[in-house]
Amino acid sequence: MIILFGTLAVFLVLGVPVFVAIGLAAAIYLVINDIPVLISVQQMFDGIDKFPLLAVPFFILAGNLMNAAGITDRLFAFARSLVGHVRGGLGHVNILASLIFSGMSGTAIADAGGLGTVELKAMRDQGYDTGFAIGITAASSTIGPIIPPSLAMVVYGVVGNVSIGKLFVAGIVPGLLMAVCLHAIVFYFAVRRDYPRDPRASLRQVSRTFRSGFLALLTPIIIVGGIIGGVVTPTEAAVVAVLYALFIGVIAYRTLNVDNVLSVLRESFETTAITMIMVAASVLFGWILVRENVASQFAQTMLEFATEAWHALLILNVILLIAGIFMETIAVILILTPILAPTLSAYGIDPVHFGVVMVLNLMIGLMTPPIGLLLFVMARIGKLDLFATIRAVFPFLLPLFVVLILISVFPWISLFLPRLVYG
Amino acid sequence: MESPQGLDYRQIWRELAPEDAICVALLVSILIVMGLGVFFRYVLNDSLTWTEEISRYGLVYITYIGCATAVRRRSHIRIDLMARLLPPAIQRVLAVIIDLLVFVFLVFLAVNTIRIMDVLWTSRSAAIGLPINYVYAAILFGTVASVIRLAGQYLARSRRDDR
Numbered sequence: 001m002i003i004l005f006g007t008l009a010v011f012l013v014l015g016v017p018v019f020v021a022i023g024l025a026a027a028i029y030l031v032i033n034d035i036p037v038l039i040s041v042q043q044m045f046d047g048i049d050k051f052p053l054l055a056v057p058f059f060i061l062a063g064n065l066m067n068a069a070g071i072t073d074r075l076f077a078f079a080r081s082l083v084g085h086v087r088g089g090l091g092h093v094n095i096l097a098s099l100i101f102s103g104m105s106g107t108a109i110a111d112a113g114g115l116g117t118v119e120l121k122a123m124r125d126q127g128y129d130t131g132f133a134i135g136i137t138a139a140s141s142t143i144g145p146i147i148p149p150s151l152a153m154v155v156y157g158v159v160g161n162v163s164i165g166k167l168f169v170a171g172i173v174p175g176l177l178m179a180v181c182l183h184a185i186v187f188y189f190a191v192r193r194d195y196p197r198d199p200r201a202s203l204r205q206v207s208r209t210f211r212s213g214f215l216a217l218l219t220p221i222i223i224v225g226g227i228i229g230g231v232v233t234p235t236e237a238a239v240v241a242v243l244y245a246l247f248i249g250v251i252a253y254r255t256l257n258v259d260n261v262l263s264v265l266r267e268s269f270e271t272t273a274i275t276m277i278m279v280a281a282s283v284l285f286g287w288i289l290v291r292e293n294v295a296s297q298f299a300q301t302m303l304e305f306a307t308e309a310w311h312a313l314l315i316l317n318v319i320l321l322i323a324g325i326f327m328e329t330i331a332v333i334l335i336l337t338p339i340l341a342p343t344l345s346a347y348g349i350d351p352v353h354f355g356v357v358m359v360l361n362l363m364i365g366l367m368t369p370p371i372g373l374l375l376f377v378m379a380r381i382g383k384l385d386l387f388a389t390i391r392a393v394f395p396f397l398l399p400l401f402v403v404l405i406l407i408s409v410f411p412w413i414s415l416f417l418p419r420l421v422y423g
Numbered sequence: 424m425e426s427p428q429g430l431d432y433r434q435i436w437r438e439l440a441p442e443d444a445i446c447v448a449l450l451v452s453i454l455i456v457m458g459l460g461v462f463f464r465y466v467l468n469d470s471l472t473w474t475e476e477i478s479r480y481g482l483v484y485i486t487y488i489g490c491a492t493a494v495r496r497r498s499h500i501r502i503d504l505m506a507r508l509l510p511p512a513i514q515r516v517l518a519v520i521i522d523l524l525v526f527v528f529l530v531f532l533a534v535n536t537i538r539i540m541d542v543l544w545t546s547r548s549a550a551i552g553l554p555i556n557y558v559y560a561a562i563l564f565g566t567v568a569s570v571i572r573l574a575g576q577y578l579a580r581s582r583r584d585d586r
Contacts, residue, residue, distance in 0.1 A: 012502055016525070023528050024528045037535055038535055038538055040535055042539060044532070048482065048486055049479050061450070061454075216514065221428075236457075239460075265450055270493055270498060272486070276485070322569025
């Protein structure tokens, strides 16, 4: 077991691609322990030959298509006409636009890389300091994977054998809570630093931006509503989202042509392959963990340390935070979910609740050095150096921590909606 | 015009390699097949059994063929935080060691895929009766293509050094 985790750690630290680090560590373990190695290929095949995983390419594709179709400008204009007149207006607009966009995109990176560019530019043009603009853009994009659709939740659901529909619905209220807390911190900074505001938009302006963005605004309603209403499964919702994005971009707005659709397809399959091959390798890794009873041993150890469920949840939060800071999001979900599953059932922690907690932890990790992917994206699109970006993002971790504590302490925040919907 | 990931659109056309074209075609295909599945289930109230299976297999192909794309473009996710702190000379050595490990793993997969295909040659898929080896072949094609892309980078580099 030490060999398995030791080789994995060494490979990861050296900078070996994550799928090779996981797969090779597993392969070495198989060879050393004389376990038939054919299991490796079988697991790396069965692990991704799963229907729910088809949501992965389509949610990636839908988010990228929406960005390429230029719906981000319309969303932003609509959000601006609604909340632009509050002090620190564009900060609030930033949060609201990200919240709406999170209902059609499954990753924080798509939110930051697409909508984020629009948000940053508008804030700079109005004289906001780059640091504040970058901080709030990064923080607001982490709402993306909490509100459905969510790539992270799909992977968690598949690996942990948890209903993806329930996970999606469970993220809605925590996502809204994140938006509220971010609004609060923006308001605080806005008053202290006397940030500008827009003149209040007239009702006519609001209705104009609403009509211009109407088709795009319908997307979250179709996806989230369709899943809550039980009309579509999450996988089907992903397909519908892509078809709808194509309809908007090609027919309604006429912003998509062969060139940008092809490039979106290209990027999307690459992101899909990169994600899925990690899933494949992790399934093999997870198979070894189950075989060696690692997960139940971990639960045993936990039971000796922590007597109550909230102690356990606190420890799990710390583990997730550390893992999220030093590892890539999907990789953490893939490795930790099978290890932690028996612990959850030992303490009676609902795996749906835990899924939301886990993803939020990892979103915080996405915003922290050394490997927070979101920092790199923000530094690139904001043309700011990495250290300045890290400093800029730092204060915005506070509202996320507040939400993390709230949803950890009060499971019903995540759970009442899925209970209402699924009974 | 820049895409969300910061790629130039024209450049994407120019750089569309065979493995990319295959994956793009597969992605479009599974979108159509899945779209058909949804259409039949809701509009015609008649589930198609084969759409799910075909789509899953398409995704397996995208995963492994797309792996070659990510090897070529060096876009596989890695945690290169340690490497950045090392002196450049050691970084170069480390890069070679890492590629060697990638190579070993890819070959390991390729060899074992051939071995498992030897075992599974009579197995067929549940819904459409497709020989399961046609799908396992994705891993073989993908890993071989990835190895070619990996080796290609070294050949290109040595050719540059010769000049």
